[in-house]
Amino acid sequence: MFKAAIFDWDGTLADTKEAIVTSFQMALREINCSPDSKVIERLIGIGSSQTFREILRIENISFDEHLIDSLVRIKVKNSIELSKEIKLFKGSKDLLMILKDKIKLGLASMNKREFIDHLLKRFELADLFDVVVTADEITKSKPDPEIFVKCLKELFVKPEQCCIFEDSIFGVRAAKSIGISCIAVLTGAYNKMEIIAEAPDLIVNSLNEKQKIWKFLFQ
Incomplete structure (x- = not known):
C-alpha cells in the first residue's frame, strides 16, 4: 500500500x-x-x-x-x-481531503513559492499538504526528477511507497525515471496518446474519478 x-x-x-x-x-x-x-x-x-x-x-x-x-x-x-481566473478542477479538493486521512500528501510544483503560497491560501489547501516543494527549492527542471526526490525525502518515504499525480509528459517521465508509480490525469495540455506513450501506471480523465484512483492506491 x-x-x-x-x-x-x-x-x-x-x-x-x-x-x-x-x-x-x-x-x-x-x-x-x-x-x-x-x-x-x-x-x-x-x-x-x-x-x-x-x-x-x-x-x-x-x-x-x-x-x-x-x-x-x-x-x-x-x-x-x-x-x-484560476479554478480547481472538479474533484481535486475532495480527493485531497479523502486522502489526507489515509496517507501523507506532497505538492511538487515548478511554480515559484510566492505564487503557490498565494493559491494554497486562496483555495484553503495549505493544511492538506505535509510537504510543498517549489521551483525555489530546486535547481533542475522536469523531466529531471529532482523536485520529486526532494519531496520524497521531506515526506520520509521511499519511491516505491509513493504515487505521483501528473498531467504533463515531463512530469510522467520524471516520476518513471526514479521508479515512482504515476497516475496521469488528462486535464493538461497533452492528449491521451501522448500520455500513453510515457507509460504511466494509470490514466484518468480527471481527479473526479475517485473510485478508480482509490482502487489503484489501496486495493
Whole structure:
C-alpha cells in the first residue's frame, strides 16, 4: 500500500493554462517577443525559467540569466494578478481531503513559492499538504526528477511507497525515471496518446474519478 502521494499543480489540481499562457505573454512583450500560445502551452510543467529559455531559443533571441530572472519576476507578478481566473478542477479538493486521512500528501510544483503560497491560501489547501516543494527549492527542471526526490525525502518515504499525480509528459517521465508509480490525469495540455506513450501506471480523465484512483492506491 502506498504511504504517500505527490501532486503536481498546473493542469493536475488546477486549471491554470489560460492564466499561465497570458502571464508568459505579458512578460515577453517587455522584450517585444510574441510566441504562439500553443508553444507556451506545450512547455507548461518545466518551470518558468526553463520555459523562458526554450521560448527565446525558438524565437532566436539572445539572452543571459539576468534577463531570465527578470522575466520570471515579471511573470510571477502577472500570475498573481491573474490568479482570480484560476479554478480547481472538479474533484481535486475532495480527493485531497479523502486522502489526507489515509496517507501523507506532497505538492511538487515548478511554480515559484510566492505564487503557490498565494493559491494554497486562496483555495484553503495549505493544511492538506505535509510537504510543498517549489521551483525555489530546486535547481533542475522536469523531466529531471529532482523536485520529486526532494519531496520524497521531506515526506520520509521511499519511491516505491509513493504515487505521483501528473498531467504533463515531463512530469510522467520524471516520476518513471526514479521508479515512482504515476497516475496521469488528462486535464493538461497533452492528449491521451501522448500520455500513453510515457507509460504511466494509470490514466484518468480527471481527479473526479475517485473510485478508480482509490482502487489503484489501496486495493
